[in-house]
Amino acid sequence: MKFRAKIVDGACLNHFTRVSNMIAKLAKTCTLRISPDKLNFILSDKLANGGVSMWCELEQENFFSEFQMEGVSRENNEIYLELTSENLARALKTAQNARALKIKLTNKHFPCLTVSVDLLSVSSSSRIVTHDIPIKVIPRKLWKDLQEPVVPHPDVSIYLPVLKIMKSVVEKMKNISSHLVIEANLNGELNLKIETELVCVTTHFKDLGNPPSASEDASQDRNPEQMAEVHLEIRKLLQFLVGQQVNPTKALCNIVSNKMVHFDLLHEDVSLQYFIPALS
Amino acid sequence: MPLLTWHIQDENDQYSSVGSLDNVRNVSTIFKSIHFRDHATYFATKNGIKVTVENAINAFLQALIFQEFKVQEDMTSSIAVGTLNALRMCHQGYGCPCILFLEEERAVTVCKINTQEPEETLDYDFCSTNVTNKIILQSEGLHEAFSELDVMSEVLQIALSPDKLSVFGNAGSSHLDYLKDSGLVEAFHCNQTQINRYRISLLKPSTKALVPSCKVSIQTDNRGFLSLQYMIRKEDEQICFVEYYCCPDEEVPEFES
Numbered sequence: 363m364k365f366r367a368k369i370v371d372g373a374c375l376n377h378f379t380r381v382s383n384m385i386a387k388l389a390k391t392c393t394l395r396i397s398p399d400k401l402n403f404i405l406s407d408k409l410a411n412g413g414v415s416m417w418c419e420l421e422q423e424n425f426f427s428e429f430q431m432e433g434v435s436r437e438n439n440e441i442y443l444e445l446t447s448e449n450l451a452r453a454l455k456t457a458q459n460a461r462a463l464k465i466k467l468t469n470k471h472f473p474c475l476t477v478s479v480d481l482l483s484v485s486s487s488s489r490i491v492t493h494d495i496p497i498k499v500i501p502r503k504l505w506k507d508l509q510e511p512v513v514p515h516p517d518v519s520i521y522l523p524v525l526k527i528m529k530s531v532v533e534k535m536k537n538i539s540s541h542l543v544i545e546a547n548l549n550g551e552l553n554l555k556i557e558t559e560l561v562c563v564t565t566h567f568k569d570l571g572n573p574p575s576a577s578e579d580a581s582q583d584r585n586p587e588q589m590a591e592v593h594l595e596i597r598k599l600l601q602f603l604v605g606q607q608v609n610p611t612k613a614l615c616n617i618v619s620n621k622m623v624h625f626d627l628l629h630e631d632v633s634l635q636y637f638i639p640a641l642s
Numbered sequence: 643m644p645l646l647t648w649h650i651q652d653e654n655d656q657y658s659s660v661g662s663l664d665n666v667r668n669v670s671t672i673f674k675s676i677h678f679r680d681h682a683t684y685f686a687t688k689n690g691i692k693v694t695v696e697n698a699i700n701a702f703l704q705a706l707i708f709q710e711f712k713v714q715e716d717m718t719s720s721i722a723v724g725t726l727n728a729l730r731m732c733h734q735g736y737g738c739p740c741i742l743f744l745e746e747e748r749a750v751t752v753c754k755i756n757t758q759e760p761e762e763t764l765d766y767d768f769c770s771t772n773v774t775n776k777i778i779l780q781s782e783g784l785h786e787a788f789s790e791l792d793v794m795s796e797v798l799q800i801a802l803s804p805d806k807l808s809v810f811g812n813a814g815s816s817h818l819d820y821l822k823d824s825g826l827v828e829a830f831h832c833n834q835t836q837i838n839r840y841r842i843s844l845l846k847p848s849t850k851a852l853v854p855s856c857k858v859s860i861q862t863d864n865r866g867f868l869s870l871q872y873m874i875r876k877e878d879e880q881i882c883f884v885e886y887y888c889c890p891d892e893e894v895p896e897f898e899s
Contacts, residue, residue: 527749562754 363441363499364432365396366466367422374425375463379454380608381420381632386451387605388416388636393500393508394475396431396441399423403447404508413639414598417510420632434502441467442500442508445475453477453493461488473497511637513624516616517590519575520546522625523567525613528554529603531565536596538563541641544599545591546617548572548584556596573614590617593641599623602636610634772863775802775832781855781872783826787818788849795842799897802862803835810897811842828857838866838890839897848872851884866890 369375385392385403389411395402401422407415422429433439454477457463462480467473474494481489500508522528531554535542539556546552550570556563602625612628625636787809795811807827810817822830848870852858855872862868870886 523748531749531751560755563751564753565749565751567749 363434364430364467365441366428366430366464367426368428368465369425369463370427370461372459375454375457375460377630377632378425378463379451379457381418381629382447382451382454384605384607384629384634385418386447387607388602389447391444392416392447394443394445394497395508396443397433398431398439401425406507407511407637407639412595412598414601415511415637417635418632424631438502438505440505442505443467443473443475444498444500445495449493449495450475450477453479453495456481456491456493467497468494470494473499511635513616513626513635514618514621516624517584517619518546518548518617519573520548520550520552520615520617521571521573522613522615523552523570525603525606525609528567529600529606532596532600532603535563535565536600540596541593542596542599543591543593544615544617544623545589546570546615547589548586551589552615553589590619592617592620592623592638594623594638595641598638602638772865773861773869774834774864775836776829776859776861777802777807777820777827777831778829778857778859779807779820780826780828781852781858783820783824784852784858788845788852797839797891798842798845799837799839800860800862800868801835801837802832804832807860836862836866837896838862838868840868840888841891844888845870845886848884848886851886855884 369378381403389403389405393402393404393406395404399422401420403416403418405411405414405416407413431439431441433441454463457477457479459481460479461482464476464478464480466476468476470476473496475497477493477495479491479493481491483489532542535554535556538561539558541556543555543557544552545555550568550572552567552570554565606627608629610627610629612626614626616624616626618624620640622637622639625634625638627634627636795816797811799810801808801810805822807820807830808817809820820827822832851872851874855874857873859871859873860868861871867890868886868888870888872884872886874882874884876882
């Protein structure tokens, strides 16, 4: 098993750093999947995560000037590693004005992802900072649980409002209730609702727009005013929103009534899918 | 600026009280200053809205500060103050749920608040004819009094005399004087010397109103009851008041100076 890659472009480095920061906010521990064309950050929907799952994908050639990998075997040319997301984010923090960044799989006493940052110091001499991030190699028999989630056909698909506004609304709702209802219709309307004994609060977002639907028949049958709703734990929704420091290039929300919400975002060329299950 | 409008419906679905407010932030400051109990009682009259917490703290919002204000009948009701700050401002109506609309950029929030039977309010019976002493101070003067003295004290002794206001803490071991002719004092009317003690735990909540206020009026009546009235000036120069009443502690003996 081998992996080594290098980033030399400043913009690519900053983008990669932003991605790792986002992952660190979304998942404490995650799986890094390395394949010839892509890198994926994966969180599978285990009970420990409260059923939340995440699939983040980036094309390696958009970031790395050099990229070599050799998977577990020729038929299974992939590597799955488990790591603590914060460790990667912290290592990349030192790479802010770096000349180059190298990542490789090593085995120093224990398996590591070694991140070397080539810094240009004041005196124009080069300094290299090395981080050894402990990782766990995930055996092939567990790979089946870490595949790209199949997105069930949604009842409603809608573009999200500005995430910062959504986050501030949800943060305030957290003070009143531990769960909320997210609902949307094919008329570009999305509502966030909480209800307690004393008070009901609903925030309405309008004119959001719905993407053209994949299946014509389904959307023609559905009354555009009709809301599809899911009951969610506020904490899980807030964790997702807090992870989005920058407003994405594209943000879509797919609702499967009473089952789950699927957030489909694009941060420039990095795609993020985040699934939150309905409250049981 | 976030825009707030509210409608209170009665059984016939008629709006019995309607108001709207352009700048919610100022009013939310006032509500934050009285937010230390879960419930408040609300009185709506033609002159404005009075919100009372724990029978001793009142916030009065004059009708003038609202862009639109209409009350058909005086109403009393009680709401959960806990929701006030989370939602930036809440109002309430009698019997039926009160509905509030808060408009911000691209999002409209609607709150339906259920009301409850108001508790009987205690009337402190503090009326202006019985006021013996009255002082108006600039608020910055009081900051010190409240922050320094309350650290170790359980009781604050307030002594009003014809030439000064003295505040004692720590059983008399620390004290602050406000002289009649000091720059901080705007008005000083003291007919008789009065010395009273008040429990810090009862006065402490009033410090929340001190921060946003510009002036404080301190009055005592012939029973030694204390009234603190904080004047809060909004951005557009309009004024709101928060009042606190406190009864004197008869059990604690006078501090030795």
